[in-house]
Each structure stands twice: as C-alpha cells, then as structure tokens.
Amino acid sequence: MVDAKILVVDDNKSVLSALEILLQFEYKSVQTIFNPNQISSFPNLNDIDIVLLDMNFSAGVNTGNEGLYWLKEIKKKSPNTSVIMMTAYGAVDLAVRALKQGASDFVLKPWNNERLMTTVKSAYELRKSKQEIHNLKKKENNLKQVINEGRNYIIGQSKALTSVLNLVAKVAKTDVNVLITGENGTGKELIARELHRLSTRKNEVFIGVDMGSIAENLFESELFGHAKGAFTDAKEDRAGKFEAAHQGSLFLDEIGNLSLQMQAKLLSSIQNKSVVRVGSNKPIDVDIRLVCATNCNLEQMVADGLFREDLLYRINTIHIEVPPLRERNEDILVLADFFLKKFAHKYDKSGLRINQLAQEKLMEYPWPGNIRELQHTMERAVILSDGNVLKPSDFLLHAKPMQSFDSEPMTLNEMEEQMILRALEQNEGNYSAAAEQLGISRQTLYNKLKKKSD
Numbered sequence: 001m002v003d004a005k006i007l008v009v010d011d012n013k014s015v016l017s018a019l020e021i022l023l024q025f026e027y028k029s030v031q032t033i034f035n036p037n038q039i040s041s042f043p044n045l046n047d048i049d050i051v052l053l054d055m056n057f058s059a060g061v062n063t064g065n066e067g068l069y070w071l072k073e074i075k076k077k078s079p080n081t082s083v084i085m086m087t088a089y090g091a092v093d094l095a096v097r098a099l100k101q102g103a104s105d106f107v108l109k110p111w112n113n114e115r116l117m118t119t120v121k122s123a124y125e126l127r128k129s130k131q132e133i134h135n136l137k138k139k140e141n142n143l144k145q146v147i148n149e150g151r152n153y154i155i156g157q158s159k160a161l162t163s164v165l166n167l168v169a170k171v172a173k174t175d176v177n178v179l180i181t182g183e184n185g186t187g188k189e190l191i192a193r194e195l196h197r198l199s200t201r202k203n204e205v206f207i208g209v210d211m212g213s214i215a216e217n218l219f220e221s222e223l224f225g226h227a228k229g230a231f232t233d234a235k236e237d238r239a240g241k242f243e244a245a246h247q248g249s250l251f252l253d254e255i256g257n258l259s260l261q262m263q264a265k266l267l268s269s270i271q272n273k274s275v276v277r278v279g280s281n282k283p284i285d286v287d288i289r290l291v292c293a294t295n296c297n298l299e300q301m302v303a304d305g306l307f308r309e310d311l312l313y314r315i316n317t318i319h320i321e322v323p324p325l326r327e328r329n330e331d332i333l334v335l336a337d338f339f340l341k342k343f344a345h346k347y348d349k350s351g352l353r354i355n356q357l358a359q360e361k362l363m364e365y366p367w368p369g370n371i372r373e374l375q376h377t378m379e380r381a382v383i384l385s386d387g388n389v390l391k392p393s394d395f396l397l398h399a400k401p402m403q404s405f406d407s408e409p410m411t412l413n414e415m416e417e418q419m420i421l422r423a424l425e426q427n428e429g430n431y432s433a434a435a436e437q438l439g440i441s442r443q444t445l446y447n448k449l450k451k452k453s454d
C-alpha cells in the first residue's frame, strides 16, 4: 500500500465511486469531491499528492475551460501537487494546454484501469521528487544562512576607514574581482565579508579559504576538488571551494602564498570560469565573485618572479588598501571601547572603563598587529582586571625594543609572542621570511598567530 493521498474531483458520482474503489487497492487515502467549488475550501490541499481532475463540470459544456480554471486554483494553493486531467472529450490541443499550465498528465474517459494506475504512479513519483527538491532547497537556504550569519560590525570613523568603506559600497554591486591588501590584522577579511553582504550575491554563500593554513600538497584538491581515486585518500568525488562558492563569493586569503604552479591553475579557472577536479578532465562551470587578500607586495613579487603578472591583473580589477591602525589613530579608542564592551559582556564584568592614562598609552602604541592585536590586548585586560577601572598597567603592550631576558619576568608564551611580532616587524609582515628567521615553517607560524588571536 502506497502512503499517498489522492483526491478525485468529478461531477459524475459513478466515476467517483469507480475510481475510489480502483485507487484504494494501492493507495492509502482516496478522497472524492462531487462539486469543484469545494476545492477552494478543501482542508490541507498541500498534503494531497495527486488530484485527478475532471475537465468539464457544467452539463453540456465541454471546452475544458472549467478544468483549466480549477487546475490553476490547485496549483496556486499547492504548487507541488501533481494534477492529472480527465476528460471524455479528449483533444490533443486541450491536453497540451493543460500540460502547459502545470498538469502532470492527461487521462481519457473511458479509462483503461492499468494505464490509469501507471499514470497515477508516475504522477506520484513526480510529486515526491518535487517535494525532495523543495526540502533540499529549504535545507540549502538554512545552511546558507548559518554560513553567512554572525555579522561582524566594522567599527571606526576615521577618514581612512570611511573612504575604504565608500569604495566597498561602490564596488560591491558589481561582479569585478577585488584585491584587498594591508598588514596582518587590519580587517581584510571583514572587508571581504562586507563586499559580499552588500552584493547581489548576499543570499548565496561566502566561502573563505585560508591559503596560509593549507599544506602545499593539498592546495589543488582544496580549491578545485578531486575525483574518486585521484590519490590514495580520495575515497569519493569531492567538490572544491570553487564549486562550493558557486553563485556566491570566494575569498582567497593570503594569495601571496600560492606556488607558481597553483597560480597557473587559478588563472586558468578564472579565465575559463570553470574548474577541473584533480584526477578528472571534465570542466565544471562555476560562477563566483573572487575576492583575494594579501599582506605581501604582489608587484614586488611579480618583479622577483614569484607571482604571475597576468594573474595579478586578473585579480586586482579593483584594489582596496586597508590602512594599518597606526594610520587611523581616531579609531583606536573607538575600537578599544567596542572590544571592552564585547569582552565585558562575554566575561560578565560590567561597568569597566579605561582611565585617561591608559587611553593615552593605547593611543601612543603603534599596534604592529593592528586590530587583531588591539582586540587581543583588550580581552586580556578584561580577563585580568580586578576593579572597574583599567589602568596603564592592565595593558601589556609589546614595548620596543624587545625586553631583554633579565628585565621583568615573562611567561614562555609571552616571549614567543614577542619574538614572532619582532620577526614579523623586521620582515615587514612577510610570513615566509619571518618564519624562516624563526626557524619554523610558514604554516607553524601561521597557526601560532591564529591561536593567539582566537
């Protein structure tokens, strides 16, 4: 017995009872209506899987217009219900009109029982797949909302930040590729998310890929996906980030970390608007808005032969430079206050404020780690605070030059943090060079920094 609900609408009572008996052999619920006017008030029409609908109701009228009218009404109220039209005056043009208006099939009276049952069965299959698609779409939209939610507010009122935000607003509505540059922690990812939020793709996904945290040998499959069996661990087909971002925005962070080989692949995907999964040769079309970010000087990398010039021109149709915090002093206290409130709430410490001297200390500091460092500093101060007033001593700032080992005692973690910051400063924010100087891999350095800012 199929767990489906069928409704039969016909003004001929013997037709209704014959169909009821026939259909009840296979289907769990069969209801009948003698007067089509009852369709409008029929309870839970949405739950009905199939309607068998007569085309002519008023005696002597056989144009089928009445049936078409009720077909429209049913589709309006329950678009996914399958409707099968029935008429004794079957004419091809009428059948075509009904199909064009959304009927799933057509049955001629007198009907052949076997053929009618086959028609009902296919209509039911159609209804089921329509419902599955509907449910999947609903799920997909929920997922998109979850992925995009957690809006981060961009705080600051400096001229420098305002002009960046004005540019973002102008560019967001277009589909051009955007390159965001700036030191670490200046808010490049935040800007990329804002571009997405203000774009026509806002209801689609924003997919971010952190090139700094992906091992070199996994870049290709992460970005472009792989076919089953492409390599030992490829147990099944998998889509890459490009495909995942289809119709949305793809944010490639730390683009300066791409090897020349991967740069060539990226360029070809951008040019062809398609990707080829590792181990496959079938191109898959992708429609994405590409936003890249880096703290490297890509022009210099081009001059040094480390970055493809043609790729640079592809990704930087619009270039947005996010200024370091030291060049937008007006934002320091506004941001400090924002983070103070955020962490006071998080750690349940209301009524905290920063005194004048501490404010001056924050204003004078050059913030080499930019807003991420300020955020980190505020969180630590809130956690360690005893009273309601935060004083200069509550803010542990990385004084320059680096403290010597015999000055104030430091924890191992603090020492590590200082060494990392110093190496980054000395290498002008270049991760690879700083990592080399510290004797660790670029990825380890990256992980350490992320961990500290989390």
Ligand SMILES: Nc1ncnc2c1ncn2[C@@H]1O[C@H](COP(=O)(O)OP(=O)(O)OP(=O)(O)O)[C@@H](O)[C@H]1O
Pocket (backbone or CB within 6 Å): 152, 153, 154, 155, 156, 182, 183, 184, 185, 186, 187, 188, 189, 190, 191, 253, 293, 295, 335, 371, 372, 375
């Ligand atoms: N204007 C701002 N207002 C509020 N929070 C900000 C602002 N700018 C940055 N932040 C916060 O600072 C942190 C660092 O920002 P983000 O990750 O966007 O920087 P980034 O430039 O992409 O860093 P990286 O180069 O290290 O990837 C994040 O937690 C972000 O939410």
